[in-house]
Amino acid sequence: GAVVSQHPSWVICKSGTSVKIECRSLDFQATTMFWYRQFPKQSLMLMATSNEGSKATYEQGVEKDKFLINHASLTLSTLTVTSAHPEDSSFYICSAGRRPAGHLETQYFGPGTRLLVL
Amino acid sequence: GNSVTQMEGPVTLSEEAFLTINCTYTATGYPSLFWYVQYPGEGLQLLLKATKADDKGSNKGFEATYRKETTSFHLEKGSVQVSDSAVYFCALSDQSSGYALNFGKGTSLLVTP
Numbered sequence: 001g002a003v004v005s006q007h008p009s010w011v012i013c014k015s016g017t018s019v020k021i022e023c024r025s026l027d028f029q030a031t032t033m034f035w036y037r038q039f040p041k042q043s044l045m046l047m048a049t050s051n052e053g054s055k056a057t058y059e060q061g062v063e064k065d066k067f068l069i070n071h072a073s074l075t076l077s078t079l080t081v082t083s084a085h086p087e088d089s090s091f092y093i094c095s096a097g098r099r100p101a102g103h104l105e106t107q108y109f110g111p112g113t114r115l116l117v118l
Numbered sequence: 119g120n121s122v123t124q125m126e127g128p129v130t131l132s133e134e135a136f137l138t139i140n141c142t143y144t145a146t147g148y149p150s151l152f153w154y155v156q157y158p159g160e161g162l163q164l165l166l167k168a169t170k171a172d173d174k175g176s177n178k179g180f181e182a183t184y185r186k187e188t189t190s191f192h193l194e195k196g197s198v199q200v201s202d203s204a205v206y207f208c209a210l211s212d213q214s215s216g217y218a219l220n221f222g223k224g225t226s227l228l229v230t231p
Contacts, residue, residue: 034218043207043223044162049216057216093161097217107211107219109154111161 003027004096006110013084014118021079021113023094029074030096034107035067038091050077084117091115120145120215124208124222131198131229139193139225141182141208149210151175151184151191152219156205165193165206198229 003026013019023033032051036044048069050056056069066088068080077096081088091114095107124141131137143149153165153175166175171186180195191208208222 032217041224043221044219046218046220049218095162095219106164106167107217108164109162 002098002106002108004094004108004110006094006113008113009111010114010116012116012118015085016083019081019084019115021081021092021094021115023077023079023096023110025075025096025098025108028096028098030077030098031074032097033071033077034095034097035069035077035079036093036095038093038112040091044093047079081115084115086117089115089117120149120210120212120220122208122210122220122222124206124225126223126225127205128226128228131227133200133229133231134197135229137193137195137198137202137227139206139208139227141191141193141222143189143191143208143210145189145210145212147212147214149212151182152209152211153180153182153191153193154207154209154221156207156224158204162207198227200229200231203227203229 005024007022035047038044047062048056048058050071052071052074058064071077093112095109121144150169152167154162155165166177168175168184174183182193205224205226207224209219211217
């Protein structure tokens with residue numbers, strides 16, 4: 001159990017286009033979903049936290065108009081990179097939080113989406 | 119604010135060697151501590167966790183003990199295998215951060231036959 005999928009796994013696009021990445025919790029309802037960005041040989045940096053039905057909370061320095069997050073249901077969150085530029089090329093990873101009653105929330109990670117903007 | 123510091127890699131060990139990857143943290147509250155592993159070409163997987171001081175997390179032969187007095191959560195394994203080659207991330211979360219994970223920079227481990 002506790003599987004998180006991401007789609008697509010790879011995307012190459014031209015500069016100026018928008019790219020949508022989906023994150024789904026397949027067998028559980030996620031209390032919260034998180035979006036991270038990972039640069040080569042570096043750690044994951046939290047971009048934003050999203051709760052179903054409410055606006056995402058963005059980390060300092062992350063442009064909310066650039067990285068649009070929609071959390072339409074308890075099993076789906078989407079990240080749209082608008083007007084992508086080469087500096088947006090990165091590995092984007094989502095995680096879904098699951099909090100059984102009385103237990104610590106545990107995050108389950110998707111496999112990531114590698115974005116290359118030409 | 120919260121932060122995690124872990125030892126720089128890469129770490130190269132021979133099979134069956136003892137492994138220690140150091141991790142220390144700073145936190146304003148009472149965080150939970152985690153080790154995640156990222157195998158080549160795969161996503162992050164939770165390896166083990168500890169939610170309070172003196173707790174020991176363990177999984178697949180790996181162990182880490184939550185030491186509040188030294189603010190540490192060092193990862194250890196008595197005998198590594200080639201299949202343990204991966205990048206290991208120490209992380210913490212607490213209620214003040216909305217349970218978002220704060221990661222260390224990661225330590226790359228290469229185990230040679």
